Amino acid sequence: xxxxxxxxxxxxxxxxxxxxxxxxxxxxxxxxxxxxxxxxxxxxxxxxxxxxxxxxxxxxxxxxxxxxxxxxxxxxxxxxxxxxxxxxxxxxxxxxxxxxxxxxxxxxxxxxxxxxxxxxxxxxxxxxxxxxxxxxxxxxxxxxxxxxxxxxxxxxxxxxxxxxxxxxxxxxxxxxxxxxxxxxxxxxxxxxxxxxxxxxxxxxxxxxxxxxxxxxxxxxxxxxxxxxxxxxxxxxxxxxxxxxxxxxxxxxxxxxxxxxxxxxxxxxxxxxxxx
Ligand SMILES: Nc1ncnc2c1ncn2[C@@H]1O[C@H](COP(=O)(O)OP(=O)(O)OP(=O)(O)O)[C@@H](O)[C@H]1O
Numbered sequence: 001x002x003x004x005x006x007x008x009x010x011x012x013x014x015x016x017x018x019x020x021x022x023x024x025x026x027x028x029x030x031x032x033x034x035x036x037x038x039x040x041x042x043x044x045x046x047x048x049x050x051x052x053x054x055x056x057x058x059x060x061x062x063x064x065x066x067x068x069x070x071x072x073x074x075x076x077x078x079x080x081x082x083x084x085x086x087x088x089x090x091x092x093x094x095x096x097x098x099x100x101x102x103x104x105x106x107x108x109x110x111x112x113x114x115x116x117x118x119x120x121x122x123x124x125x126x127x128x129x130x131x132x133x134x135x136x137x138x139x140x141x142x143x144x145x146x147x148x149x150x151x152x153x154x155x156x157x158x159x160x161x162x163x164x165x166x167x168x169x170x171x172x173x174x175x176x177x178x179x180x181x182x183x184x185x186x187x188x189x190x191x192x193x194x195x196x197x198x199x200x201x202x203x204x205x206x207x208x209x210x211x212x213x214x215x216x217x218x219x220x221x222x223x224x225x226x227x228x229x230x231x232x233x234x235x236x237x238x239x240x241x242x243x244x245x246x247x248x249x250x251x252x253x254x255x256x257x258x259x260x261x262x263x264x265x266x267x268x269x270x271x272x273x274x275x
Contacts, residue, residue, distance in 0.1 A: 027043060049225055071195060113169055198231065
């Protein structure tokens with residue numbers, strides 16, 4: 001199964017060949033250190049196709065480091081990740097994207113001067129096959145492909161209900177809408193696995209409710225598997241199928257929300273204190 005990543009086909013949620021409920025990603029014994037700092041120690045957990053999986057834990061627990069390992073920003077010193085049957089330790093972020101992993105960031109990472117439409121189109125560029133030569137000719141296959149991509153992008157804009165801001169530079173948008181555009185850009189990649197790093201951070205209640213609904217719809221209607229980090233426990237327990245809990249870089253619990261909520265170690269480490 002160990003196909004060279006350079007030759008991995010770009011895949012979308014619907015055509016990754018994995019049935020709902022089957023293993024999509026298996027994280028095994030991953031450890032990551034920065035000099036003397038142990039960010040992650042011997043973490044194992046899996047993600048099944050079609051689920052919403054949450055990673056929670058106090059500040060500095062290793063959650064973002066874990067996402068950065070999954071999407072190839074960091075290479076762990078130990079352990080491996082098997083995604084869609086392909087095992088690896090090191091992988092460049094653009095390979096992760098081509099394998100079907102897209103993500104959003106804790107602090108919105110968009111092109112602030114560009115419009116909503118152009119930002120989402122930029123996310124789509126990963127799916128474009130025709131090279132620059134074709135695009136300069138601007139006819140035939142390149143034009144057909146551009147039209148098809150624009151249709152996909154328009155579909156995402158409709159889906160996220162952001163038609164009214166399609167021409168607005170994203171830097172001028174309220175934070176909640178910027179987060180939605182960033183979700184749109186990730187969706188434009190048609191990921192098999194969508195990583196969301198604190199999708200509700202800095203949002204008011206109404207924005208959180210909107211984002212929760214979109215996350216549920218992305219999962220329910222588009223069939224996208226989601227792995228998210230979130231500090232709002234109400235949101236986590238409402239949205240997630242399963243939750244993995246980290247503390248000081250180690251896994252302390254893993255299970256369905258009701259079990260995790262009542263786990264004494266989790267209460268002591270995390271739920272018992274304000275965040
Ligand atoms: N690039 C880095 N260089 C050095 N240390 C790092 C780096 N990134 C993370 N760390 C350290 O690794 C540990 C885990 O950090 P990480 O950001 O993954 O935690 P987190 O659970 O995402 O925290 P938060 O909820 O505050 O975002 C922390 O001690 C952090 O200081």
